[in-house]
Amino acid sequence: MTKLTDKFESALVYATRLHARQTRKISGVPYIAHLLSVAALVLEAGGTEEEAIAALLHDSIEDQGGKSTREEVGRFFGEAVVAIVDGCTECDTEPKPPWMERKQRYLTNLRHASPSIRRVSLADKLHNARSLLADYQLRGSSIWSEFKAGSEGTLWFYRELQQIYTETGSDWMTEEFIRVVQELEQKK
Template identity: 65%
Template sequence: MKSAKLTERFEQALVYAHRLHINQTRKVGNIPYISHLLSVTALVLEAGGTEDEAISALLHDSVEDQGGEKTREEIRQRFGESVVNIVDGCTESETYPKPPWKERKLRYLAQIETASSSVQLVSLADKLHNGRSLLWECQQLGDEIWKFFPVGKAETLWFYDSLLQIYQKTPYLKLVEEFRQVVNSLHSLFLS
């Protein structure tokens, strides 16, 4: 597996992502949001991702969480069409307020199923990190965790199971296997 050569573009994307999300934290705890973006990027790079895929991992939530169309156009101008296409493929919604949860998730699943391998890689890395975080938070907080989320255990398991069905058709076997382990652990934890 060849490793991506990271250039000044990546450094610029890192600074840009940090600035976009500087006031944002994760849903649980007071963890700076950049931690999620860095984790997703690390997973993409470790899976053999390209520089464009790594930049997209840094920016995958930018359009959705930090400015919609204006941010999309900034990303296009700074980092190019390939990065914008991957970010768009990973964006659930850019409207505020967001559409209802189930509607958003169904649309996202359909979008990911037919997406490019680059979009699927960034999406898988994103959901793997989210799943790892959810598992850890559930182990720490128990059922208190659900006050931070708009849906409960059954809906969450449905979404993760549906994602796994899509991801297992991708070539990212190591990430898929870890995602499967996280999903199985969530099932065990939720159903115990």
């Protein structure tokens, strides 16, 4: 059983402040709700405190400052956390590379990633898929217009992720991800 320390509490405060002005793309829900959900999934899947901290910070480098944020995360929470966050980061530069290039690189890196990176990635993508399904149930197919790649590209990416998660060690989160993606496929 994972025991959380004041380091987790510090990460929670840091993530809350870092993402204070950010909301979810479609629902407008405060972004911290996503980070809390990802951390909860990691812990429920038997993750370590470092993985749970990385779950809280998994979008910090990409969305909130790039290299300078990476340095802060390393200083405050250690290199093991930074390594997991880096593994979950599509890019740390502005402007971002093209969508397909980012997704292909993410998939390639995920195939060879550590179990810790895959656990946090899976928790992130599972929560994203669940949120997308909830948004669909509220707003219908108009949600797909919020995504650069629309329904086709988004679902292609989820299918590719599903294959990697299955090949690298299936667990209850993988099974749930597959179920949610199948439901999304039926609604495209």
